Amino acid sequence: MTSLADLPIRDDLRGLTPYGAPQAKVRVALNVNENTHDIPEDVAEHIVAAVAEAVRGVNRYPDREFTELRTSLAGYLGHGVTPEQIWAANGSNEVLQHILQAFGGPGRSVLGFPPTYSMHSIIASGTGTRWIAAERDAGFAISAETAVRAIEQHRPDLVFLCAPNNPTGTPMSLEAIAAAYDATEGIVVVDEAYAEFMPEDAPSALTLLPGRPRLLVSRTMSKAFAFAGARLGYLAADAAVIDALRLVRLPYHLSALTQAASVAALAHAPAMLAMVDEIRGQRDRMSRELAAMGFTPYESWANFVLFGGVADPHATFEALFRESILIRDVGLPNTLRVTAGTEEETTIFLEALGRLGA
Incomplete structure (x- = not known):
């Protein structure tokens, strides 16, 4: 079977990997910073x-x-x-x-x-x-x-x-x-x-x-x-x-x-953006509760939170995934990133993380 290495692609593209955010059907997907709220x-x-x-x-x-x-x-x-x-x-x-x-x-x-x-x-x-x-x-x-x-x-x-x-x-x-x-x-x-x-x-x-x-x-x-x-x-x-x-x-x-x-x-636009305040609220809630768990959330003006203090990011990511919760390991040492979802999604994530004690 022909592989990518066998093709005459540009030399400056050899060895590179494409964008690869994980895709999976899970009950709570908080990994690619989507707006998880439905359109009105x-x-x-x-x-x-x-x-x-x-x-x-x-x-x-x-x-x-x-x-x-x-x-x-x-x-x-x-x-x-x-x-x-x-x-x-x-x-x-x-x-x-x-x-x-x-x-x-x-x-x-x-x-x-x-x-x-x-x-x-x-x-x-x-x-x-x-x-x-x-x-x-x-x-x-x-x-x-x-x-x-x-x-x-x-x-x-x-x-x-x-x-x-x-x-x-x-x-x-x-x-x-x-x-x-x-x-x-x-x-x-x-x-x-x-x-x-x-x-x-x-x-x-x-x-x-x-x-x-x-x-x-x-x-x-x-x-x-x-x-x-x-x-x-x-x-x-x-x-x-x-x-x-x-x-x-x-x-x-x-x-x-x-x-x-x-x-x-x-x-x-006003109706579409009405959910922004709620998303900010869940983002800030996650920061507070992550800090209370002993993690180190970084200041965020976006719709997600990067948090440090994770002993083994890959293991924590996998443990959450086994509970059908998908967040993001962005490759920074001892950190993970999670999107601010709905109140219910945020609760599911925080409770699962709390049980892991990661």
Whole structure:
């Protein structure tokens, strides 16, 4: 039987492994930071109706410029962002891929700060962009000084900042983001996949966009909007950046069904986001109860908690899995990560972990 090693793939892809978050049918799945709450029934009915209407026209190609969706996304984001400043694709991963296709590639580099979203380095490899790993401060933070020092040392073509960070949940200040931008002539991408879970008074990097044409802020509907299966990611940036991304996207990359479903969901943004407060509450509850058990939860502005003090992460992961509870071993020593689920899911996880005494 032919193996991968027998195929003439690119040399820089040999030995790499694909993204591999575990997939399994379990009673409590808290491993990939999904929104575990159901979409409200009336919203679901509107989305179904919108998709049904779009099906009637699928003999034709969709709107290549996804005009209505860009208008809806700009309206949702606010901060003076216009439709001309919006880009969207099939999940934020494709958005990031478009960025690296346009601004990265062979002979260019992207700087990141591990531990961070694993797809940043994977997409870099896939586009032939050299990945440079820089160190974080204690507690997984990135100060302005740390960001600037790494940029001045490596002189990357792109800088990826994850705020709040995944897998740690760590926030990043606007001052640090602005300092990173000022320290480079390249592209700075702020991945705000978990922005809706930040404290309500916490400012977004969207506020930094005016006057910064090389700053890109990416978002997703997968998390707060409970829309992971629909695959819709997007970004806001200078209109010239959007023109650059048009050069690398595939024709008609967003299906008519995706556009229709996303526009319908955005029309119900307040209802879709009503569950965010409850998710924050379960996140904070987990932090308190994990600390009471003797673990060390890290500060999180996302919809998950990374906690340390786990003697044997793999054994604890397996023990929970045997109870049909799936969380995430992200490979950091003595830590595990768990998504904030519903109150019932959180209770099941905490009680099981308490019984294990891990």
